[in-house]
Amino acid sequence: MTAKRPAPFELSCPLPDDGADTIRLAHGGGGRLMQQLLRELVLPALTGQALTRQHDAAVIETDGRRLAFTTDSYVVRPRVFPGGDIGRLAVYGTVNDLAAAGARPLWLSAGLIIEEGLPRGELAALLRSMREAADIAGVRIVTGDTKVVDRGAGDGLYINTAGIGLVEPGIDIHPAHVQDGDAVLVSGDVGRHGIAIMACREGLEFEPPIESDCAPLGGLVQVLLGAGLRPHCLRDITRGGLAAVLHEIAEASALAIEVDEAAIPVSEAVASACEVLGLDPLQVACEGRMLMVLPPDQAARTLEVLRVHPLGAGASLIGRVERRARAEVILRSRVGSRRILDLPGGELLPRIC
Amino acid sequence: MKYLDEFRDRDAVASLAAAIRAAATKPWRLMEVCGGQTHSIVRHGLDTLLPENVELIHGPGCPVCVTPTEAIDRAIALALRPGTALCTFGDMLRVPGSRGSLAQAKAEGGDVRMVYSPLDAVKLAQQEPELEVVFLAVGFETTAPAHALAVLQAHNLGLRNFSLLVSHVLVPPAIEAIAASADSRVDGFLAAGHVCAVMGEEQYRALVERLRVPIVITGFEPVDILLGVLLCIRQLERGEARLENPYARVVRSDGNRQAQAMVSEVFEEVPRRWRGIGELPRSGLALRPAFHDYDAERRFDLSGVRADDDPRCVAGEVLRGVKKPHQCGAFGTACTPERPLGAPMVSAEGACAAYYRYRRSEAQPATASAT
Numbered sequence: 001m002t003a004k005r006p007a008p009f010e011l012s013c014p015l016p017d018d019g020a021d022t023i024r025l026a027h028g029g030g031g032r033l034m035q036q037l038l039r040e041l042v043l044p045a046l047t048g049q050a051l052t053r054q055h056d057a058a059v060i061e062t063d064g065r066r067l068a069f070t071t072d073s074y075v076v077r078p079r080v081f082p083g084g085d086i087g088r089l090a091v092y093g094t095v096n097d098l099a100a101a102g103a104r105p106l107w108l109s110a111g112l113i114i115e116e117g118l119p120r121g122e123l124a125a126l127l128r129s130m131r132e133a134a135d136i137a138g139v140r141i142v143t144g145d146t147k148v149v150d151r152g153a154g155d156g157l158y159i160n161t162a163g164i165g166l167v168e169p170g171i172d173i174h175p176a177h178v179q180d181g182d183a184v185l186v187s188g189d190v191g192r193h194g195i196a197i198m199a200c201r202e203g204l205e206f207e208p209p210i211e212s213d214c215a216p217l218g219g220l221v222q223v224l225l226g227a228g229l230r231p232h233c234l235r236d237i238t239r240g241g242l243a244a245v246l247h248e249i250a251e252a253s254a255l256a257i258e259v260d261e262a263a264i265p266v267s268e269a270v271a272s273a274c275e276v277l278g279l280d281p282l283q284v285a286c287e288g289r290m291l292m293v294l295p296p297d298q299a300a301r302t303l304e305v306l307r308v309h310p311l312g313a314g315a316s317l318i319g320r321v322e323r324r325a326r327a328e329v330i331l332r333s334r335v336g337s338r339r340i341l342d343l344p345g346g347e348l349l350p351r352i353c
Numbered sequence: 354m355k356y357l358d359e360f361r362d363r364d365a366v367a368s369l370a371a372a373i374r375a376a377a378t379k380p381w382r383l384m385e386v387c388g389g390q391t392h393s394i395v396r397h398g399l400d401t402l403l404p405e406n407v408e409l410i411h412g413p414g415c416p417v418c419v420t421p422t423e424a425i426d427r428a429i430a431l432a433l434r435p436g437t438a439l440c441t442f443g444d445m446l447r448v449p450g451s452r453g454s455l456a457q458a459k460a461e462g463g464d465v466r467m468v469y470s471p472l473d474a475v476k477l478a479q480q481e482p483e484l485e486v487v488f489l490a491v492g493f494e495t496t497a498p499a500h501a502l503a504v505l506q507a508h509n510l511g512l513r514n515f516s517l518l519v520s521h522v523l524v525p526p527a528i529e530a531i532a533a534s535a536d537s538r539v540d541g542f543l544a545a546g547h548v549c550a551v552m553g554e555e556q557y558r559a560l561v562e563r564l565r566v567p568i569v570i571t572g573f574e575p576v577d578i579l580l581g582v583l584l585c586i587r588q589l590e591r592g593e594a595r596l597e598n599p600y601a602r603v604v605r606s607d608g609n610r611q612a613q614a615m616v617s618e619v620f621e622e623v624p625r626r627w628r629g630i631g632e633l634p635r636s637g638l639a640l641r642p643a644f645h646d647y648d649a650e651r652r653f654d655l656s657g658v659r660a661d662d663d664p665r666c667v668a669g670e671v672l673r674g675v676k677k678p679h680q681c682g683a684f685g686t687a688c689t690p691e692r693p694l695g696a697p698m699v700s701a702e703g704a705c706a707a708y709y710r711y712r713r714s715e716a717q718p719a720t721a722s723a724t
Contacts, residue, residue, distance in 0.1 A: 022457070022460045022461065024457065024459075025456075026447075026456065026691075032691060036691075202469055271354055333397050333398050334397075335362075335363055335366040335397050335575045336363050336366060337398025337401050339395070339398045339401075339712070340710070340711050340712065342711065
């Protein structure tokens, strides 16, 4: 959207650019600041043009076949958390980006940046976990790289993975294909990964513990496509949560999305944790949930197919796409009012009281 | 969720909204004092359910918002001081000081640590005896007991490296200042339920007598807030001015005696500057002389760090209820949550941030909305 129309005319004197000279943690939070960084600095520098990030993976056509290609880096702390670890995440995250492009994920690379002092046993366990995850997701890790940096120059272990998948003929999934009247579905309850990590990091204990939802979604997407369903757009929900993904789709399609708060699945445990921390579960990260936008006449069948799959058991129809004056995301609240569902700004900060 | 779902019930909300429409025959302006209430009102869209003649004005009860620029500058100075860690609640990280925020000080190498409890800061001081640990103590009567507890605990542990940078404020003097100011447009107040849970009803009964305005002790869920509005309007329609407490499931009439005792053991009332409002007598807390060893202002020389609030920000008028956030010329353009000009745009509880998150489209032309 922003790329397509001129910047709004502003009479106000520009303020000193807050944080212009240094990158802050909030620039990596998946929210508005991160989009700004990508739009203003990263994409123009690397691609030579002001692109907005529109898709989880690039789709490249070669010799009549279409390949999906993506990369992602994993810097999570703690490295092991309830429901997963950094190795598993590094495999599933990239697999899910490929799946969101409608591709069958096939090959991965693994780049390890290890900080001096990491226990050998821990590295071995995390590599084992990567291998297991690759087997579960049906992908092969075919190339890689290992670097060791000085103590203090890294956070134990960073992992980068890149992935290649194959897009079958006739499959064309892209936010630009989203249409007025489309149904919006989510494959399961949201917010588990973010709360699992935050609880670990801050020593908050929930009984039973909240586990990350981290899971590979390639199989789920292939089942949908195999059933003849043709979603217009898929997006795996990660940092910034459901809210960020809805915004990205609204922006890329220049259409509004209205969602029903009561229809969005949030587990009781995540909802309670969010109340305690003052967070909005719709802005909290997932690692195994897909947002799907599809023609309204396919919604019922899609839900049926999703719900018999273990990773889609909690699927729900949450809203619809509409043509409006603004490409905004509207939430119909549980108490019967309507409001804007905002994009998270940067880091999620727990409230004071 | 038990104790929440029943207070977010769609039918209960609809019938309260209908009762308010039926009760309000004249225009009334009510101020919800607490930022948590403002957040809930805008998050749940409660003001859109009210009739046109009932207006909610958002009060000064966001601790982050009323903390003066100078307090932030002093916290930053401490964070950048070698061998010193500045601990704070997450909200305070992005509040703009006169040249940057604590988040920026952290990016520039300052030692800023986000904690969930002041006791975590005490623990840090215990674990790292060589480190000077300062906790930025802001907030109202709700956070004061925990801060008092932290000081008492540090005292009991004999810690010499723990201190508080105190910028505490109290609610009743702010209500009094707003009700008494010449441009006040407020007919009745919804008092902050959690503040009353600590302090009890007594101070508010005295306020009602002095100011002759209705005060209703109000909770934070949609049903609580609409019930507060309804009771306040019924009083106004009848020409009454009483203290009412429909939030009795949380607020006892004498409050939390133990917490009150701890606060008055450690702190005393002092004049305090409020961002956007100015100095109010007996409106803040400072450490009593017996605890001066734990006062960061005395432990470190901060007298050189002085600052005034940014004149371009109309936070004062917003906090007094004279202006709505989107009536500010900078709202959503020069001032956004990513580049806040004033504190009410920073905290999730700030009136400007609440409007920005949930109401931006009302205030801006279509061309300026997305991203």
